[in-house]
Amino acid sequence: DAGVTQSPTHLIKTRGQQVTLRCSPKSGHDTVSWYQQALGQGPQFIFQYYEEEERQRGNFPDRFSGHQFPNYSSELNVNALLLGDSALYLCASSHTGTFDGELFFGEGSRLTVL
Amino acid sequence: DAKTTQPNSMESNEEEPVHLPCNHSTISGTDYIHWYRQLPSQGPEYVIHGLTSNVNNRMASLAIAEDRKSSTLILHRATLRDAAVYYCIGRSYNTDKLIFGTGTRLQVFP
Helix, strand or coil: CCCCEEECCEEEECCCCCEEEEEECCCCCCEEEEEEECCCCCCEEEEEEECCEEEEECCCCCCEEEEECCCCCEEEEECCCCHHHCEEEEEEEECCCCCCCCCEECCCEEEEEC | CCCCECCCEEEEECCCCEEEEEECCCCCCCCEEEEEEECCCCCCEEEEEECCCCEECCCCEEEECCCCCEEEEEECCCCHHHCEEEEEEEECCCCCCCCCCCCEEEEEEC
């Protein structure tokens, strides 16, 4: 079992550009959540996708958008990048309905905005 | 979402027990208490969770106060590999969303 895989692992962008991050959930999982982790902080919930729709959203602007594909993989898109978007972006997968169970996290995509 | 409070950092020697405290006085009766840890350069990993009763698994034990306003994660014998940031999270029974605080950074010395 490959677990949760994310790509790319590292990337550098400049202000104003757009970025797409990708996530493949753990086998058997149908729900994908995205988190942003700034340096020295805990992860912050961005949004969650289930059945190809956004089910929950945290306090992030519309510049952050996502998508889930029929195979449950997901993308996170960030438009008009700001310096403050520099962070580790984490993807977590779970099986919906198991609300007391564990979430599985990938190792993240580290985005640097110059 | 229940707000949790943890010490910023703790230290332990290898092979000694470690007790990591967490206060969650606003937790509701249906919120689970979850613990995750994050090793350097990795994503968070699940440690343990519970609702009312104390819980044990291969990684740790979770002791939950009778009033559920606090809990303690117990690592029975710390190893160098246990050095990580430990997050205590109050998770609503009907959501996958985790609200992380800043956690406790555990240092383990040989």
